[in-house]
Amino acid sequence: MSPLIFASFQALSPNGVIGSSWRDPSNTQIDYLTIEHWTELAKKLESGGFDFLFFADTFGYPTLDGELIPFAVEAGYNVPMADPITIVSAIAAATSKLGVVLTNSTTHEKPAALARRFATLDHFTKGRIGWNIVSGGGQSSSTALFGEPMIPHDERYLQADDYLQICLRLWEGTWADDALRVDRESGVYADPDGVRQVSYEGNYLRTKGILNVPPSPQRTPLLLQAGTSSAGRDFAAHYAECVFVGGGDPAVVARNITAIRDRAEEIGRPRESVKFLVGAGFVVGTSQAEAQRKYENLLGFATLEHAAATFAWSTGVDLLKFDLDKPLPELRSDIGQTSLDRFRSPDGNGPTVREILEDYRQHGINGTTFVGTPETVADEVEAFVAATGADGFLVQQHITPGTHDDFIELLRPVLLKRGLMRPTREDVTLREQLLDAGPRVAATHPGAQLKFKTTADA
Incomplete structure (x- = not known):
């Protein structure tokens, strides 16, 4: 088995992904509004x-029927959440190898603004930046916050297609590779023939202009995507280089991965050109009993009310309104269809509402938790990857820095011994690190067709 990709899943908030873990006295995540917290963690x-x-x-927060859920505020659960883009430059200055991936929606902000910001960050990080593309997040509250209408779920992906087409044209098509001269003697900073306006007219978005930032190491940041609804899978197959999928039943995870790889192949991208990362919790101890004690301590800060608030935030559905001992009825959501689909079984025998809530309480929004000794967890990781075809994991933070201390000090040596983790991270761009390719998008990616063309290329 090849070395896996491992990343740390975080948010600029006081909490982890299960319950009110900020209440644990050892948790330093309550310092999330200090620069030092993030630079030390990085x-x-x-x-x-x-x-x-x-x-x-996300700009969104937990609401039901348009009203803030008071429990979310009281528990510090997805409220508050600050803007992570503000910390990237500090992380870039404190590190030299670690990549940074930011989640940004294609709904609320104009694509030219996002393209300019990510191009700047790609320079500042020397090519270590990535964009996790989402078409929404906490959509009910975020659209109300911006005074915008709710766009139907699948239509958001059509708008996202326009969004990506604009961003890719700006990143790839504005500047020739040799346009930047910075020749003091001649007074030529850039060759005008090597800088062109790009244009695009879509059904939802349009542009005409240039990216006013010279080419960065990757030009296009590494593109990640999260969402496994039918529309989400099709979008990922076209544009994503890495896809973030929830955990849970390995058979369901495997079906989602296979479906996206099949679709990518249909449209001319190699199956292995898309990497898949599973969100998972890692609770590791020197013994099984110690690991279990850590997990039980964590669950002591989690209730079914936490679980219901998370489900409402991600889907707009109040599970507490249903009979807890019956399966969840067939529902559609313009807020988060992926979270609803996660609990649908092909044979129609889905879990009860109570079981869904308990799953959220025990595992958070992503559905898989490995608990045990380093050897036991490594065994489970290998088995999960073999069953699903996943390429790595987003390690869910529960207690900071404890979650990562245990992973690094206890689990990493075992993963290294088994060849499941790289000995060191290379000093290369994020795309080169994860895809074992060059710094630019692959020739089979849609962005490659939008590169600046000279007369000789035409």
Whole structure:
């Protein structure tokens, strides 16, 4: 088995992914609004062999029927959440190898603004930046916050297609590779023939102009995507280089991965050109009993009310309104269809509402938790990868820094011995690190067709 990709899943919030873990006295995540918290964590992850630091983010927050859920505020659960893009430059200055991936929606902000920001960050990080593309997040509350109408779920992906087409044209098509001269003697900063306006007219979005930032190491940041609804899978097959999928039943995870790889192959991209990362919790101890004690301590801060608030935030559905001992009825959501589909079984025998809530309480939004000794967890990781075809994991933070200390000090040596983790992270761009390819998008990626063409290329 080849070395796997490992990243740390974080948000600029006081909490982890299960319950109110900020209440644990050892949890330093309550310092999330200090620069030092993030630079120290980033240095720890880099020295511990992690490939990148992943920031989840959304403007949304838990609501039901348009009203704030008071429990979410009281428990510090998905409220508050600050803007992670503000910390990237500090992380870049404190590290030299660790990648940074930011979540940004294609719904609320114009694509030219996002393209300019990511191009700048790609320079500042020397090619270590990635974009996790989402078409929404906490959609009910975020659209109300911006005074915008709710766009139907599948239509958001059509708009996202326009969004990506604009960003890719700006990143790939504005500047020739040799346009930047910076020749003091001649007074030529850039060759005008090597800088062109790009244009695009879509059904939802349009542009005409240039990216006012010279070409960065990757040009296009590494493109990640999260969402396994039918529309999400098709979008991922076209554009994503890495896909973030929830855990849970390995058979369901395997079906989602296979479906996206099949679709990518249909449209002319190699199956292995898309990497898949599974969100999972890792609770590791020197003995099974110690690991279980850590897990039980964590669950002591989690209730079914936490679980219901998370489900409402990600789907707009209040599970507590249903009979807890019956399966969840067939539902559609313009807020988060993926979270609903996660509990659908092809044979129609889905879990009860109570079982869904308990799953969220025990595992958080992503559905898989490995609990045990380093050897036991490594065995389970190998088995999960073999069953699903996944390429790595987003390690869910529960207690900071405890989650990562245990991973690095206890689990990493076993993973290294088995060849499941790279000895060190290479000093290369994020795309080169994860895809074993060049710094630019692959020739089979849609972005490659939009590269600046000279007269000789035409």
